[in-house]
Amino acid sequence: MNHMREFWEKYRGEYSKLLSLGSPILVTQLSVIVLAFSDTLMVGHYSVDSLAASAFVNSLYLIPNVMLMGLAGGVTPIVGSLFSQGKSGEAGGITRAAVRVNLAVALLFTAIMGGVWFLLGHFGQPEALLPDICRYFLVLLLVPVPMALYNVFMQMSNGMEFTSLPMWITVGCIGLNVLGNWLLIYGIWIFPKLGLLGAGIATVFARLMALLAIWVCFRRMRRYRPYKEGYSRREGPAEAKAVVWRTSWPLMVQSGCECGLWTVGAVVVGWFGAVQLAAYQVVNTISQLGFMVYISFAAAVAIRVAYYAGQNNEAGAGAVARAGAHINIILASVASLIFIVGGEPLVTLFVDTGEEAVKGTAVVTSALALIFPLVVYQYFDALQLTFCNAIRGTGQSKPLFWISLVSYIIVGIPFLMWFAVGEDGGNVGAYWSFNVALFCACVMSMVIFKKIKL
Numbered sequence: 458m459n460h461m462r463e464f465w466e467k468y469r470g471e472y473s474k475l476l477s478l479g480s481p482i483l484v485t486q487l488s489v490i491v492l493a494f495s496d497t498l499m500v501g502h503y504s505v506d507s508l509a510a511s512a513f514v515n516s517l518y519l520i521p522n523v524m525l526m527g528l529a530g531g532v533t534p535i536v537g538s539l540f541s542q543g544k545s546g547e548a549g550g551i552t553r554a555a556v557r558v559n560l561a562v563a564l565l566f567t568a569i570m571g572g573v574w575f576l577l578g579h580f581g582q583p584e585a586l587l588p589d590i591c592r593y594f595l596v597l598l599l600v601p602v603p604m605a606l607y608n609v610f611m612q613m614s615n616g617m618e619f620t621s622l623p624m625w626i627t628v629g630c631i632g633l634n635v636l637g638n639w640l641l642i643y644g645i646w647i648f649p650k651l652g653l654l655g656a657g658i659a660t661v662f663a664r665l666m667a668l669l670a671i672w673v674c675f676r677r678m679r680r681y682r683p684y685k686e687g688y689s690r691r692e693g694p695a696e697a698k699a700v701v702w703r704t705s706w707p708l709m710v711q712s713g714c715e716c717g718l719w720t721v722g723a724v725v726v727g728w729f730g731a732v733q734l735a736a737y738q739v740v741n742t743i744s745q746l747g748f749m750v751y752i753s754f755a756a757a758v759a760i761r762v763a764y765y766a767g768q769n770n771e772a773g774a775g776a777v778a779r780a781g782a783h784i785n786i787i788l789a790s791v792a793s794l795i796f797i798v799g800g801e802p803l804v805t806l807f808v809d810t811g812e813e814a815v816k817g818t819a820v821v822t823s824a825l826a827l828i829f830p831l832v833v834y835q836y837f838d839a840l841q842l843t844f845c846n847a848i849r850g851t852g853q854s855k856p857l858f859w860i861s862l863v864s865y866i867i868v869g870i871p872f873l874m875w876f877a878v879g880e881d882g883g884n885v886g887a888y889w890s891f892n893v894a895l896f897c898a899c900v901m902s903m904v905i906f907k908k909i910k911l
Contacts (some may be wrong), residue, residue, distance in 0.1 A: 471761070471780035479757035479784075481620040483750060485627045499638045500656055505817060507653040508807070509731040510589035512738030513582055516723030517573065518597055519716045521566040525601060527712030528559055529608035531705025533756075534852040536616025537763025545617075549687025552613045554697035556606060558705065563605035567598055574598070582727045582734075589653045596657035603668040610671045615760055619680060626670045634663035707858040708849060714861035718869040718894055722887040725873060729883040736823035737884045739807045743800075744831055747792035751785045751839045755846035762850025771910065778847035778906060785839035793832045800828040823884065830888035837895035844902035851909050860901045869894030 500507050532555045539548040574594055578587060611623040640648040641655025651658065675681050675688075719741070726737045758781035765773035796803075804824040841860075848857055872893045876886030 468776065468780045468783065471777050472784065474761060475754055475757045475777070475781055475784060478618060478620055478760055479754040481624040482615070482756050483753035485620075485624040485753070499642050500653055503642055503652050505735050505820060506586055506731060507589055508738060508820075509583070509727075509735045510586045510593060511653055511656070512734050512741075513580075513586065513723055513727055514590055514594045514597065515738070516720045517594070518570070518600070520713050520720050521570060521601055522604065523716040524709045524713040525559065525563055525566065525605045526608055528562055528705045528709040529555065529605065529612045530708045530712075530759075530849060531555070531701060531854065532609055532612040533616045533759055534763040534766065534850050534854075535700065535704055536613050537618075537760050537850070538767035538852060540617045541764040541767035545683035546687035546690070548613070548617065549684035550690055550697050551701060552609065552684065553688045553690075555609045555613070555701045555705075558698055558701050559605040559609050560602065562709070563601045567601050570594075570598055570601070580724055580727070583731050586731065592654045593657045596654060596661060599661045600664050603664040607664070607668045607671055610675055613684070614671075615756065616763065617684070618760060618764075620757075620760075622674060622678075623671070626667055626674070630663045630667040630670065633666055634659050637662055704852055704854055707854040707856075711845070711854075711857040711861040714858075714865040715898075718865040718873065718891065721870055722873055722877070722891070725877050726884045726887055728878075732819045733823050733884045735820045736827065737887070739804055739820065739824045740827040740831060740884075740888070742807070743796070743803050746795065747789065747835050748838060748842075750788050750792065751842045752846075754781055754784050754788070755842040757781070758843055759846040759850035762847050763852065766851050774847070774851065777850075778844060781843045781847065782840060785843050786836065789835040789839040793835050796828055796832050796835075801825060826885050827888050830885065830892055834888075834892045834895050837892065837899045841895055841898040841902050844906045845898070847906050848902060848909065851906075853909055856905045856909075860898055860905065864894045864898035864901065868897050 500511050532552065535551050536548045539545070539551070574591070577590055577594060582590065614620065614622050637659025638656050639645055641651045641659055642653075643655075644650025648655075675685065723734065723737060727734045758777055761777040762774045765771075765777065801821070804821050807820075841864075845857055845860065848854065869890060873887055873890040876882045876890045877884070878886075880886055882889065
C-alpha cells in the first residue's frame with residue numbers, strides 16, 4: 458500500500474498536467490475520428506466501390522499529409538522550449554520561419570502528387586474503381602497547402618500550452634465537413650449528387666475554413682500579441698528556417714516512413730479485390746479510435762518534455778515520459794476492450810444493407826478477421842507513440858528518422874509482402890505485419906529515449 462501511495466505521489470503532478478494538456482488535444486483528435494467515421498459511413502452507404510476507391514486514394518495521400526503533420530510537429534519542441542524561458546518574440550520568429558518552410562514543402566508535395574495522378578492506372582487496382590479514384594484524387598490536390606499552414610499555427614499554439622484553440626477550430630470545421638458530405642454526396646436540397654467527389658469538395662472547404670479561423674485568431678487574440686510581434690520581424694529568417702528544418706525534417710521522414718507502410722498495405726490489399734480493400738479501410742478507420750487517443754496524450758508528453766528540455770531537467774522529462782506511458786497503456790486496454798466487444802457493431806456501421814447487401818456482408822466478414830491483430834498492436838502503438846513524442850520533445854529528432862526507417866521500411870515492408878502475399882494472407886497478413894513493425898518501433902524508441910541527454 459505504501460508503495461502504491463509513493464508511486465501515486467511521484468507521478469500525480471505529471472498525470473494532472475498531461476491530462477490537462479492532452480484533453481483538448483484528445484477532443485481535437487476525436488473530432489478527426491468523427492470526420493473519418495462520417496466520411497467512411499457516408500461514402501460506404503453510397504456504394505462499396507466508392508468506399509474502396511476512397512480507401513486507395515486516402516492511403517496514397519496519407520504519406521504526404523502525415524509527413525506535413527510531422528514537419529509542423531518540429532515547431533512544438535522549439536516553441537515549447539522558448540515558452541518555458543519566456544522568449545515569446547523568438548517563438549513568433551520561429552513560427553514565421555516554419556510557415557515558409559512548411560509552405561515550400563506543401564507545394565512540392567502537391568506537385569509530386571499531381572505527377573502521381575497520371576500513374577493511377579498502373580497500381581493494379583480494379584478497373585471499375587478508376588473513374589472515382591481519378592476524380593477524388595484530383596480534388597484532394599487542393600488539401601496539402603491549407604493543411605500545412607494550419608498545422609504550423611496549431612503546433613505553435615500547442616507549444617505555448619494553448620491547446621484549446623485548435624480544439625475548437627477543428628471541431629467547428631469538422632462539423633462543416635460533415636454537413637458538406639451530407640449535401641454533396643447524396644445531393645440534398647439544391648446541391649448536385651456527386652458521390653465520392655462531393656466528399657472531396659467538402660474536405661477542401663473545411664481545410665480552408667480551418668486555416669482562415671486560426672489565422673484570424675492569431676492576428677486578433679491578445680494572447681498571441683507577444684508572438685505576433687516576433688512573427689512580424691524580418692531579421693534572421695535564414696537562421697530561423699535552418700533551426701526549423703533541422704528539427705522538423707526527421708519528424709517529417711519518420712511520419713512518412715510509418716504511414717508509407719500502411720499505404721503500401723493498401724496497394725497490396727487492393728490486389729486481393731475491392732472487398733478486402735474496403736474492409737481494410739473500415740478497420741483502419743476504426744483503429745483511429747485508439748491511435749487518436751494515444752497521440753493526444755503523446756503530444757502532451759512532447760509539450761511537457763520540451764518544457765523541461767528548456768530547463769535541462771532530465772529527471773522531469775523522464776517522469777513525463779513514464780507518466781504518459783502509464784496513461785496510454787490504460788487507454789490501450791480500454792480501446793482493446795471496445796474492439797473486442799464492439800467490433801462487429803462498429804464494422805457493420807460502414808456498409809449498406811440494401812441492394813449491395815451481399816457485397817456488404819463480405820466486407821463485414823473480411824473486416825472482422827482483422828480485429829484480433831488490431832487489438833494486439835494497440836499496446837505497441839501506444840508505447841511507440843509515447844516515447845517517440847518524448848524524443849520529439851527533446852528537440853533531438855534525428856533518432857526518429859532511424860526508428861522509422863528500420864521499423865517501417867527495412868522491417869515492416871518485407872514482413873508485409875511475406876505475410877500478405879507470400880503466405881496469401883491478404884489484409885489479415887498485412888495487419889499482422891503492422892504488429893511486427895510497431896513492436897520494433899516500440900523497443901527502439903524506449904531504448905533511445907533512455908539514452909538521450911538534455
